[in-house]
Amino acid sequence: MTIRLTRPQQVERNRGLLLDAARSVFLERGYAGATLEAIADEAGFSKGVVYxxxxxxxxxxxxxxERRIADRAEENARLVAEHAGVDALRALLRVNARRAAEAADWGRLLIEFRVVAARDPALNARYAQLHTRTRDAFxxxxxxxLAKDGLVPAYPPETFAQLIFAIDTGSTxxxxxxxxxxxxxxxxDLVTRLVGPA
Structure with missing residues (x-):
């Protein structure tokens, strides 16, 4: 017996397939080299389905x-629940380094997109909203x-997160x-030196 998907289920399934295809094409070709035609082909759809x-x-x-941000925030929350203080900070940095090593192409792709977005005020504003949400959650x-062990960063939390993100981008x-x-x-070592008693 074949189960037919409802229209909303089809839309959601197609969206997921397109996002998976987009990830593959963007990583293979870069942001500039990726086309909607290639993404549609990878997903097995027409360009009209993409639009x-x-x-x-x-x-x-x-x-x-946005999907990647949600996944990473979930993983970061799990780490913080399992660790405290400097140990949690180190765990977050190690997981981030592991992610970067396993998906180096993603880091370079994101940098490429950020450069493109920086030249387009409307696109940059959209990116900045996601970036701010990511930074604030981090x-x-x-x-x-840190508070679990009575510690605080040497700078305001948002600035501290920005420093870590800047180091990560430079490291990429x-x-x-x-x-x-x-x-x-x-x-x-560098980042943990920026943490002290409350």
């Missing part, structure tokens, strides 16, 4: 980024974890040139 779900390539990328996770670029640059232990 029925997304306004264009940037919209598709931002939806993909800042809360770090603050909660350094690793593209030299995979052995900036070992995780060095970054952990």
């Amino acid at each position: 029925s779900q997304f306004a264009g390539k940037a919209d598709l990328f931002l939806a993909l980024l 800042a809360r996770a770090i603050t909660d974890a 670029l350094e690793h593209a040139a030299d995979p052995d640059a900036l070992p995780t232990e060095l970054l952990e």
Whole structure:
């Protein structure tokens, strides 16, 4: 017996297939090299199906980024629940370093998109909203974890999170040139020096 999907179920299934295809094409070709035609082909749809779900390539990328942000925030929350203080901060940094190593292409893709978005005020504003949400969630996770051991970052939580993100972005670029640059232990040492008693 074949179970027919309802219209909303079909729409959601198609959206998921398009996001999976977009991830594959973006990682393979980069943001500039990816096309909606290639993404539609990868998903097994016409370009019209892509436009029925997304306004264009940037919209598709931002939806993909939003899904990734939600997944990472969930994982960060689990880590903070399992660890406290500097141990939690180190765990967050290690997991982030592992993610970066396993998905180096994603880090470079995100940097490429950020450069494109920086030249388009409307797109940059959309990206900035997601980035702010990510930064704020990360800042809360770090603050909660450190507070368990009576610790605080040397800077306001949002600034502390920005510093970690900036180090991560710079590290991605350094690793593209030299995979052995900036070992995780060095970054952990640097960041944990910015934490002290409340």
